[in-house]
Amino acid sequence: MIRFLLLIGIVLGALYLIRWFLTTPAEDVASKIRKSLWLLLGLGLIFLAVSGRLNIIFAFIGSAIPLIAKQLPLLLRLFGFVKTIRHNKQENKPPESPRASKMNHKEALAVLGLAENPSKQHVIEAHKRLMQKLHPDKGGSAHLASQLNEAKTTLLKNYE
Known part of the structure; x- marks a missing residue:
């Protein structure tokens, strides 16, 4: 009997998720899925660390992944800024003398x-x-x- 109730719960949950997926805007769906995957990754790392299957250092590295992902746009913008500075330094060579041209x-x-x-x-x-x-x-x-x-x-x- 308990298996039957679990099966009904899973089917109803799947129907709810399908309905939600079809009626929600794509941006919201992508955002929720991304957050859910990060949550599952974090919970999985915590479970592995607590059960002794994962070294605690790897758990800290794994828990830093969401923070890094959150700061990634800022880091990419910073690297783009550095690339722009390098490019400008190369372009700012002294102009050719009129004699040369x-x-x-x-x-x-x-x-x-x-x-x-x-x-x-x-x-x-x-x-x-x-x-x-x-x-x-x-x-x-x-x-x-x-x-x-x-x-x-x-x-x-x-x-x-």
Whole structure:
């Protein structure tokens, strides 16, 4: 008879939980389930510690898990803040000097080894010839290759 009453209680409890699950908003259901799982985890750790199956140190570590989980958003925000600071330090390098980013017409001619007033074709050929020698993939430096590209761009602006 007691088994029958327990079975009826379990069935009624399951029906109540199903009804509650279907009528409650999803956020509330997720929150309650999460809290219930943490409670079961804590009770399980306490049971294991009291019964001698779990070292007391592990019980303290287990009981700290809910506290850590509660503080996790704050910790993640703090780590995000640290990451932002590191990123800003990398971005706050001194700006390049104007000399490094601008090249006048005479300098461009000197870099490409051209005489005054070259044709568009001469500029392209000189750039191609020097780039084949000085390209980083061919053993040249990236700095020289960027100077060649900038010189070509500066000289070809006159033809546009």
